[in-house]
Every structure is written in structure tokens, then in C-alpha cells.
Amino acid sequence: MPRIAILATLSAALSAAVAAAVALAPAVPADASEAPRTSLRLTLTYPGHDASGTRSVTLRCDPAGGSHPRAAPACAELRRAGGRLVHDPDGRVCTAQYSPVVAQARGSWRGTPVSFRSQFGNDCVMHSRTGTVFSF
Numbered sequence: 001m002p003r004i005a006i007l008a009t010l011s012a013a014l015s016a017a018v019a020a021a022v023a024l025a026p027a028v029p030a031d032a033s034e035a036p037r038t039s040l041r042l043t044l045t046y047p048g049h050d051a052s053g054t055r056s057v058t059l060r061c062d063p064a065g066g067s068h069p070r071a072a073p074a075c076a077e078l079r080r081a082g083g084r085l086v087h088d089p090d091g092r093v094c095t096a097q098y099s100p101v102v103a104q105a106r107g108s109w110r111g112t113p114v115s116f117r118s119q120f121g122n123d124c125v126m127h128s129r130t131g132t133v134f135s136f
Contacts (some may be wrong), residue, residue, distance in 0.1 A: 002049050004131050006043075014095070019118075036110045036111025036112075037060070037061075037062060037108070037111070038059070038060060038061035038062060038075070038078070038109050038110055038115075039058065039059075039060050039066070039075055039107045039108055040059045040060075040106065040107040040108070040109070040114060041056060041057075041058055041059065041105070041106050042056065042057050042058070042059055042068065042103070042104070042105050042109050042133065042134060042136070043055070043056040043072060043103075043104040043105075044056075044101055044102070044103055044104075044134060044136070045101070045102040045104070046099070046100070046101055047100050047102060047119075048100070055136060057069070057136045059071055059075070059133070061075035061078065061079070061110075062075070062110075067080045068136055069135075070132045070135055070136070073131075073132045074131070074132045074133045075134070076131060077131045077132055078104070078109065078133060083109035083110065083112065083114070085103075085105055085114075085116050085118075085130060085133055086116075086118060086129050086130055087129060087130075087131070088129075089125075089128045089129055090128050090129075090131070091128075092124065092128050093120065094121075094125050094126075094128060095122070095124065095125035096121075097114075097121075097122055098121055098122065099121075099122045099123070100119055100120065100121060100122070101119070101120050101122065101123055101126050102117065102118070102119045103116075103117070103118050103119075103120065103126055103130060103134045104116060
């Protein structure tokens, strides 16, 4: 086989290998700022109270921040739960006192839109089901 034909064959094989490696490489953002972010507006409303009974904070994750007073633990809980805002009760004992609270979240969890609203019988029940996410 002539030398030129061997070089052409090797060059074509190398090009095919590089093309395959590029095609099979995972799509990873060039830097972390391109990764989907979490930004949630969390609101607690106490029906039956006046407007001053409404509180809101922002929660950002990756990195943890916003106006949430316990952003790092709240983000860690959301990560462990795969972004779910409500989980099974944590086992704490709550009174049966009825003092309703409405928890709401709007925004995005790692790029996925979030629109959440749930009413709980009282703060204790809410914290038992939501952990530190709605602890503000």
C-alpha cells in the first residue's frame, strides 16, 4: 500500500475517533453559572389575620442565599428531597389547635418551574411536613 494511502486512512480513522468522542461527551456547562438555578419566592399567609400576617422571603440555591434566614439547610433539604416541598410528617407531636397557615412557593427548582400552595392546620404541622424550607 502506498505511503499516501496509509496516511489518508490513518487521518480518516483519527478524524472519526475525535468526532465520536465529541458526539458522546456529556453536555456539561462551561461554567457553573450556566447550570439551572433555584430561585423561589416563599410566602406564609395566616387566614383570618390581617395583611400583616403575611410573610415572604426569597430562597436561592447553588449557592444558598436570598433573604431566607436558614437558606443553606433549606437548600440541603430540597436537594435531598429532589425539589419536593412537602414530605411525610417528621414525627414531632403537634397540638390539634386550629390556626391555619397557607404555604406558597413560586419560581424554579434547578430550572424547573415551581407553583406550590398548601394549607396546614397550624405552624407545627406545617414545619413537620416542610422542614426548614418554610422556617422564616
